[in-house]
Amino acid sequence: MTALTRILLVGASGRMGQQLLPLIQADTRCTLAAAATGRGGHELGLGDVPQLTVGTLNDAPEVDVVIDFSRPAGLEAALEFCLRRRVPLVSGSTSLDDFHWAALDSAAQRIPVLWAANFSLGVVLLTELVRRCAAVLQGWDCDIVESHHAMKLDAPSGTALHLGAAVESERGELPRMHSLRAGDIVGEHTVQFAGKGERIELVHRATNRVIFARGALEAALRLVGQPPGRYAIAELML
Numbered sequence: 001m002t003a004l005t006r007i008l009l010v011g012a013s014g015r016m017g018q019q020l021l022p023l024i025q026a027d028t029r030c031t032l033a034a035a036a037t038g039r040g041g042h043e044l045g046l047g048d049v050p051q052l053t054v055g056t057l058n059d060a061p062e063v064d065v066v067i068d069f070s071r072p073a074g075l076e077a078a079l080e081f082c083l084r085r086r087v088p089l090v091s092g093s094t095s096l097d098d099f100h101w102a103a104l105d106s107a108a109q110r111i112p113v114l115w116a117a118n119f120s121l122g123v124v125l126l127t128e129l130v131r132r133c134a135a136v137l138q139g140w141d142c143d144i145v146e147s148h149h150a151m152k153l154d155a156p157s158g159t160a161l162h163l164g165a166a167v168e169s170e171r172g173e174l175p176r177m178h179s180l181r182a183g184d185i186v187g188e189h190t191v192q193f194a195g196k197g198e199r200i201e202l203v204h205r206a207t208n209r210v211i212f213a214r215g216a217l218e219a220a221l222r223l224v225g226q227p228p229g230r231y232a233i234a235e236l237m238l
């Protein structure tokens with residue numbers, strides 16, 4: 001019988017953490033080894049599973065992989081932990097800066113690292129379609145419009161920046177980005193290419209956060225056993 005993949009979840013009390021917890025617990029390929037939050041004091045109802053904060057990650061039992069959906073500070077703590085234990089990291093935390101990008105690159109020399117702005121299969125494929133449009137439709141105006149719930153802290157979204165980078169890689173310049181924050185929108189991204197007399201719109205609508213959680217869990221299970229390096233979500237999902 002193959003051993004279960006032991007997962008440490010960072011950000012367990014958050015909207016994403018709450019989607020991941022039941023998925024991990026229900027998946028017969030893995031087990032929740034420990035759960036960490038930012039401040040602690042949450043009753044997550046995890047029974048015997050150790051509940052930590054990002055300040056006490058050292059107390060975690062042995063794990064095979066870490067999944068982080070928290071804040072930049074949570075990612076830093078998770079990365080430090082992964083380097084110390086030599087285990088892979090999957091992270092979807094956003095609002096990262098140059099310090100974090102450099103830290104992820106440097107860590108990737110010693111452990112497998114996957115950071116993705118969006119873990120949904122639809123957005124992984126959308127990125128490929130956007131890249132193709134950007135390459136073929138040189139000279140057309142390109143705009144990205146993204147809408148999210150009113151509680152979202154960062155703008156533009158990590159996904160909009162990621163789609164923008166795909167356009168930039170083909171044209172040498174970023175498209176314009178427009179952000180809306182309203183109600184409980186899970187996440188919508190429209191990439192519009194407008195030429196003279198015609199227009200293409202590529203739209204992705206997330207209606208449930210579980211798509212990100214499912215993608216992150218799948219990526220984590222596939223990252224275990226891989227050599228050190230920086231992995232792209234498309235490499236693991238397409």
Ligand SMILES: NC(=O)c1ccc[n+]([C@@H]2O[C@H](COP(=O)([O-])OP(=O)(O)OC[C@H]3O[C@@H](n4cnc5c(N)ncnc54)[C@H](OP(=O)(O)O)[C@@H]3O)[C@@H](O)[C@H]2O)c1
Pocket residue numbers: 010011012013014015016017036037038039040054069070071072073074075091092093094095116117118119120158212
């Ligand atoms: N890549 C993707 O596919 C994707 C999809 C959705 C969201 N996200 C990103 O994932 C992250 C989490 O989103 P969410 O909606 O779940 O957020 P959330 O509901 O606000 O939850 C944040 C989680 O992080 C913890 N936390 C807060 N401050 C922290 C700190 N300074 N250090 C360590 N941990 C801290 C919180 O713990 P406490 O409750 O104890 O504060 C909580 O567990 C965000 O960056 C969001 O943009 C990414």
